[in-house]
Amino acid sequence: VQPPEKPLQAEEWDKLKEDFQSPEIFEEVMLNSMIRCNSPIDVAKSLLTHLAKRNGDVAYNMLVKYLTLCVQQGQVSEICDVYDIMKARFKILESGAYSLLIRGLSNSNQWRMALTVLEEVKKIMIPSRTCYESCIKAASRHQEMKLAFELYSEMLAKDVVPTLHILQSFFDFSRGVKGAELQKELFGVLLYLRENQIYPHRTFMQSIKLWFESLPGGNWRGRLTKIRDSGQCPVCNHQLEDSNLTEEEYSHLSERIIKDVIHGTDTFRKTTPEELEAFQTFVENRLPFDIVIDGLNVSHIKSRKMQCENLFDAVNCLAKENARLLVLGRKHMLTNSSNWKREMMKEMQSKADFFFAENISEDDPFLLYATLRSGKHCRFVSRDFLRDHKACLSDSLTRHLFRKWQRGHQIVKMFSLCFSLQPAFRYDCVVQTTGDTWHIPYKDVFEEKYSYQIPRKWLCVHQK
Amino acid sequence: MQSANMLLRRIVRSSVLPFPTQHGIKKDLFPLSRTLSLSLCLKQDKSCEPSEKLDLDEWKKVMKSGLQEEVSEIVSEPKELSSLAAARETLEMWRLAGRAVPENMSEEQLKTFMECPSKSAKKKYLKYLHLKELYKKNDKRKMDEKRERRLEAQDQDSKTDETKKSPFVCLWSRTMDKAYNWRAAQSMIFGQPLVFDMSYEKEMSVREVTNTVRQIVMSESSNRRSVDPFHIHFCNFKDDSLYHREFIKNYREAWDKLLITVTDQCYTEIFPKDKLIYLTADSPKVMKAFDHDKIYIVGSMVDKSIKRGVSLARAKRLGLETAALPLDKYLLWSTGAKNLTLDQMMHILLTLKDTADWKKALEFVPKRKYCDFVNKPVKELKRTLDLISTLKLGKGREKGEKQFARNYPKR
Numbered sequence: 001v002q003p004p005e006k007p008l009q010a011e012e013w014d015k016l017k018e019d020f021q022s023p024e025i026f027e028e029v030m031l032n033s034m035i036r037c038n039s040p041i042d043v044a045k046s047l048l049t050h051l052a053k054r055n056g057d058v059a060y061n062m063l064v065k066y067l068t069l070c071v072q073q074g075q076v077s078e079i080c081d082v083y084d085i086m087k088a089r090f091k092i093l094e095s096g097a098y099s100l101l102i103r104g105l106s107n108s109n110q111w112r113m114a115l116t117v118l119e120e121v122k123k124i125m126i127p128s129r130t131c132y133e134s135c136i137k138a139a140s141r142h143q144e145m146k147l148a149f150e151l152y153s154e155m156l157a158k159d160v161v162p163t164l165h166i167l168q169s170f171f172d173f174s175r176g177v178k179g180a181e182l183q184k185e186l187f188g189v190l191l192y193l194r195e196n197q198i199y200p201h202r203t204f205m206q207s208i209k210l211w212f213e214s215l216p217g218g219n220w221r222g223r224l225t226k227i228r229d230s231g232q233c234p235v236c237n238h239q240l241e242d243s244n245l246t247e248e249e250y251s252h253l254s255e256r257i258i259k260d261v262i263h264g265t266d267t268f269r270k271t272t273p274e275e276l277e278a279f280q281t282f283v284e285n286r287l288p289f290d291i292v293i294d295g296l297n298v299s300h301i302k303s304r305k306m307q308c309e310n311l312f313d314a315v316n317c318l319a320k321e322n323a324r325l326l327v328l329g330r331k332h333m334l335t336n337s338s339n340w341k342r343e344m345m346k347e348m349q350s351k352a353d354f355f356f357a358e359n360i361s362e363d364d365p366f367l368l369y370a371t372l373r374s375g376k377h378c379r380f381v382s383r384d385f386l387r388d389h390k391a392c393l394s395d396s397l398t399r400h401l402f403r404k405w406q407r408g409h410q411i412v413k414m415f416s417l418c419f420s421l422q423p424a425f426r427y428d429c430v431v432q433t434t435g436d437t438w439h440i441p442y443k444d445v446f447e448e449k450y451s452y453q454i455p456r457k458w459l460c461v462h463q464k
Numbered sequence: 465m466q467s468a469n470m471l472l473r474r475i476v477r478s479s480v481l482p483f484p485t486q487h488g489i490k491k492d493l494f495p496l497s498r499t500l501s502l503s504l505c506l507k508q509d510k511s512c513e514p515s516e517k518l519d520l521d522e523w524k525k526v527m528k529s530g531l532q533e534e535v536s537e538i539v540s541e542p543k544e545l546s547s548l549a550a551a552r553e554t555l556e557m558w559r560l561a562g563r564a565v566p567e568n569m570s571e572e573q574l575k576t577f578m579e580c581p582s583k584s585a586k587k588k589y590l591k592y593l594h595l596k597e598l599y600k601k602n603d604k605r606k607m608d609e610k611r612e613r614r615l616e617a618q619d620q621d622s623k624t625d626e627t628k629k630s631p632f633v634c635l636w637s638r639t640m641d642k643a644y645n646w647r648a649a650q651s652m653i654f655g656q657p658l659v660f661d662m663s664y665e666k667e668m669s670v671r672e673v674t675n676t677v678r679q680i681v682m683s684e685s686s687n688r689r690s691v692d693p694f695h696i697h698f699c700n701f702k703d704d705s706l707y708h709r710e711f712i713k714n715y716r717e718a719w720d721k722l723l724i725t726v727t728d729q730c731y732t733e734i735f736p737k738d739k740l741i742y743l744t745a746d747s748p749k750v751m752k753a754f755d756h757d758k759i760y761i762v763g764s765m766v767d768k769s770i771k772r773g774v775s776l777a778r779a780k781r782l783g784l785e786t787a788a789l790p791l792d793k794y795l796l797w798s799t800g801a802k803n804l805t806l807d808q809m810m811h812i813l814l815t816l817k818d819t820a821d822w823k824k825a826l827e828f829v830p831k832r833k834y835c836d837f838v839n840k841p842v843k844e845l846k847r848t849l850d851l852i853s854t855l856k857l858g859k860g861r862e863k864g865e866k867q868f869a870r871n872y873p874k875r
Contacts, residue, residue, distance in 0.1 A: 007520060028562075045520035052523035060560035085527045092550075094557035124554060265667075268777035360748050360776070 003034045007046035010053060027051060031065040041078060044069050060090065064097050071104035079104040080113070092124055102131045106138035114138055129160050136166050140173035148173075149185050156192075164204055167193070171207040176214040186211065190438065194431040197400055205442035205459050212438070212461045222461040227439075231427030235460040238437050240427035243408030244376055245401060253401045254372040261392045262365040271361040279355060279366055286326070286353055288374040291318055291411075293352070294367050294382035295329035299339075301383070307339040314381065315348050325352035326370055328363045364389055371409060379409045386410075404428060407454065429454040437462040551578055555590075566593040644688045648723035651693040657759045658687075658694035658813065659731045659740075660806075662701045664765040667774055670706065672766040676806070677710035680764060683810035684724065690814045696724040698764075699731045707764070732782055735759050742779035743809070745802040746772060747786035750793065754816035762809055770801065794822050795834040804829060 001020065008016070017026045027047065034044050044066055052058050063082060070078040083101055086093055093101075098121045105114035118135050121127045132155045139148040148170065155162060167189050174182055190208075193200065200208065209222035223235045231240045245253065267273050298314045299307035311327070318325055327348070334356060336342045348354070355370075357363050364386065371380040386406065393399045407429070431440050438461040441454065551574055559565040569577070573593060580586040660680060665673060687693045701707065712719050731740060742761045743751075761784070763775040779786045789812065791802055804812070808828050815825040823837060 042520055045523070048523040049520060052526035056526060058523055058527060060557070061562045064561055081524060085524060089527065090557065092553055092557060094554060094561050094563075096561055097557075124550060266774070266777045266781075268780045269773045272780060360780075 001029060001033050003030060003037055003039045004043055005039075007042045008050075009046075010050045013047060013050040027062060028065070031062060031069070035065060035069050035072065038072060039069070041066075041069055041073060041075055060086075064100065067097060067100050067104070071100050074104070074107060076104070076108040076110055079108075080110065083113075083117075092120075095121075095125065095128065099128060099131050099134075102134045106134040111138035111142065126158050126160065127155075129155070129163055129166075132160060133163050133166050137169045140169050143173065143177075145170075145174060145177070145179075145182055145185075162192075164198075164200065168200075168204045168207050171204075171211040175211050176216070178216050183215070187433075190431055190433070190440070193440075197403070197430055199441050199443050199455050201443045201445060205440065208440060209459055209461065219464040220461055221464055222459055225458050225460050226456055227427065227458050229426070233437075233439060233458070233460050236437055236462045238434065238439070238460075238462075240439060241430075241432050242426060243404060243428045245405055249401055250372070250376065250405075253398065253405060254369070256393055256398045257365070257368050257372060257389075257402075260394050260398075261389050262369060264392060270365055271357065275358060275361060279357070279369075282355055283326075283370050283373055288324070289326045289353070289370065289378055290323035290374075291325050292367055292371045292374070292378065292380040293318070293325060293327045294363065294380065294384065295327045295333065295354075296363065297382045297384055306341070308341050308344045312344050312348055315352050318381070319351045327352050327354045328367050328370070329354060329356050330359050330361070330363060331356045332359050372405075379411055381411045383412055547578070548574055558590075564591045564594040566590065566597045568597070569593065645723060647691075648688050648693055651695045652723055652725070655693060655695035656756060656817070657697055657735065659697045659699050659735075659759060659761040660764045661731065661742075661761050661775075661778070662698050662705075662707050662764050663730075663778070664763060664774070665702075665706055667767075667771060668765060669768075672768055673706045674710055675766045676764050677707060677714060679766065679806035681711075681714050682807040684722070686807060686810055687814065688723075691818060694813070694817075697731070697734070698724065698726045699729060699734070699761075701726050701728055703728070730782075731759070731761055732784075737782075737784065740784050742775065742784045742786045743788070744775040744779065744786055745788050745804075746776040747779075747788040749785070749787050750790045751787040752790070754813070754820055756817070760813065762806060764806065766805075767803060789826075790822065791826070791829065791834075794826050794838055795829065796836050796838055798833065798835045800830070800833040 004012075004016075016030075017023050020026045020029070030047060031044065034047075048058055048062065048066060051062065063086060067079065067082050070082065079101065083105075086097065098117060101117050102114045102121075105111060105117065114135055118127060118131060121131060132151060136148045136151050139145075139151065152162065152166065152170075170186060170189055174186060192198075212218070212220040212222050225233060225235050227233055227240060231242065232238070233240065262270060262276065264270065267276065271279075293311075293314060295311055299311040301310050301314075315325060315327065333340050334342075334345065355366065357366060364382075364384065367380055367382065368386075368389065371378050390399055390402050390406075393402055408426070429441050431438070433439070438459075440459040440461070442457055442459055443455045444457065548571070552569070555565055555569065555574075555577075559567065566573075577586060577589055580589055664676075668676065684696060687696060715722065727734070739757065739759050740761060741755075741758050742763075744763065761779075763778070765775065767774070776786060788802075789804075791797060808830070811828040812825045815821070815828070819825070826837075
């Protein structure tokens with residue numbers, strides 16, 4: 001329905017309602033379309049007045065809809081009035097109304113009232129991240145940075161994940177403000193990005209850059225750049241952190257892989273205990289390998305070639321460099337068939353170690369185990385993104401470790417003739433600092449990329 | 465319409481007067497009291513001329529005026545609510561805001577609600593209760609209508625007063641039950657065993673166990689009604705487990721009279737191992753024909769979160785033969801998981817047992833899951849599929865990559 005342009009009299013509303021196909025929900029539909037068309041609030045008021053006169057009451061959902069309209073148009077005094085009415089009428093409100101109120105009030109000069117509403121919400125539930133966002137933005141807009149950071153740490157303590165807008169607003173509103181305390185807090189935000197492997201988007205990155213450059217007396221200079229494959233920053237020649245895991249991280253990861261990925265809830269789901277033991281002794285006797293190959297995955301690289309040939313090419317190519325190879329496969333590869341020729345398999349087995357798992361076992365967990373067990377230098381060849389194995393890991397910290405390790409150790413060269421021995425990344429792609437330099441990877445767009453893809457663009461900030 | 469309204473108002477006006485005396489009592493029941501504002505509505509009524517200028521904030525006055533007394537009452541109430549009461553209050557607000565929330569909730573449900581680990585879990589649980597309530601209401605309404613109709617029909621019957629003669633006493637359902645039970649008893653002596661493996665309780669949520677038991681109850685009833693029933697075994701069945709409690713909820717006193725074998729032993733202890741076949745969708749082996757000498761095992765598990773390979777792992781651990789239904793061989797699969805519900809499995813197995821006709825048996829696979837039956841021989845079909853894929857991929861690298869991108873979309 002098209003909402004009217006001017007406030008109507010009661011009779012006119014009655015008439016409209018009569019003409020409407022389902023009169024029971026007329027008011028609801030009308031208010032919804034007013035919100036959609038952003039009608040003047042006077043029209044909505046006249047409808048509410050009509051309702052109030054007829055029923056002696058305005059239902060809660062009507063009030064919320066009216067509130068939505070007021071918030072949409074920034075009608076602060078109306079918002080306050082509706083809040084007063086609601087507060088008097090109902091003991092508590094629900095989350096939708098609360099977040100509308102907070103959003104509406106925080107954008108006005110009544111922003112401190114938004115904070116009192118937030119306090120009220122906290123009594124009943126954990127406020128949503130957008131509620132916090134409104135309040136934090138309002139506080140930082142009015143240069144109450146201390147308050148903003150208090151709210152920020154409060155939401156972190158409650159396990160509410162901050163939006164990127166919150167983080168960005170900190171940088172936007174601290175531009176040019178001096179203060180050691182404030183600076184520390186903002187570095188803390190950058191470290192939060194590092195710990196959670198979050199990459200800022202372009203506008204966020206600009207805010208960070210401008211903040212650094214505005215620091216009085218800091219002489220910071222920010223430049224956009226791309227990092228060389230060697231991991232060196234072309235602007236300041238600083239070498240980025242390498243992608244290797246520490247000893248501790250390494251052992252933690254291999255432990256979790258065995259526990260969560262291979263065993264899981266039931267060892268029989270992916271393999272059998274006998275097979276696992278056989279594999280473990282097999283690997284221990286032949287350690288260390290340089291490259292572990294996912295045989296079945298590699299054999300499907302070119303669909304027009306025989307599967308056996310694909311694998312043969314890969315093994316030949318990698319064996320040239322005197323690397324110790326391990327190929328993981330399944331038993332069916334040993335039976336002579338149209339895709340698997342026995343002679344070729346024989347020849348390959350002279351160049352590399354082979355382990356054949358049962359046909360119904362999964363070979364990927366073995367791949368991960370053998371690679372991790374061989375040590376830091378060992379890499380693996382597979383086009384698989386290994387998402388399902390990552391998902392088996394129990395906590396997000398280990399998942400991050402896995403991603404980091406995978407970036408540094410997986411060789412994925414899809415359609416090239418030969419495998420190059422370069423892993424994807426030698427350096428670690430996270431926010432990093434040495435004190436007088438900061439290197440911050442960023443995304444071009446706001447949208448999240450694939451979890452295995454990492455940004456190639458960097459912001460280099462250094463002190464002159 | 466207009467005149468009718470006026471009439472109504474006049475009636476209300478005349479009846480308003482006796483109200484104020486009751487007012488105090490009523491308000492305790494209905495915190496959103498309306499009586500007071502009605503009087504306001506009267507004031508408005510007098511001055512309501514079409515040409516008069518609208519007072520847009522009128523509704524605020526109405527809303528506020530209805531409150532004056534209530535506020536003073538609220539103050540006297542204890543301010544701090546218990547967490548349960550607070551949750552109830554929140555739910556009430558959600559309901560007013562038009563969310564999917566049940567009208568009535570028991571204490572127990574409220575506790576379950578509060579124990580939900582996340583916001584979305586809470587939402588889901590509420591929606592579930594809401595729908596359940598709606599179904600219940602609908603059923604009740606239908607029942608009432610039916611009863612009314614029956615009463616009417618009886619009235620008419622008594623008027624006509626004519627009794628029909630029939631050679632049989634009308635005892636259909638009881639005689640049928642007797643016949644079914646006779647058959648089931650026979651199957652317990654001579655019938656082919658069919659095992660339900662009841663060892664998955666740990667893998668399932670409470671909801672899933674409830675669903676499982678409902679499906680088993682349905683399969684049991686269709687088995688009982690069949691021409692040649694299976695001898696059903698519940699193996700690994702622990703007394704006082706969640707399964708047990710759910711079964712008693714479903715069957716009540718009939719649970720002890722069921723013509724099935726319930727045991728806490730494993731099937732490997734009862735039957736020779738080489739005769740057992742574990743049916744699981746994850747099995748690499750495909751069932752070719754129904755074997756009347758084998759004992760088939762069905763895992764009693766509803767798996768909503770797609771835990772792959774749980775039942776296959778169990779069979780592997782015990783070293784049993786496994787098999788999957790030849791769904792791909794006979795059906796052009798379109799959507800949905802290949803695991804079927806337990807009652808569908810039962811229907812399929814019963815049909816196979818009676819007719820050995822795969823096409824007839826697989827009619828029980830839900831229609832939404834497949835497009836059609838495979839008419840051509842499989843080899844031919846596979847050849848055309850291969851041809852299509854080579855044509856697609858053969859055109860070069862870009863095509864292949866596009867295909868890849870389509871198969872692994874961004875989100």
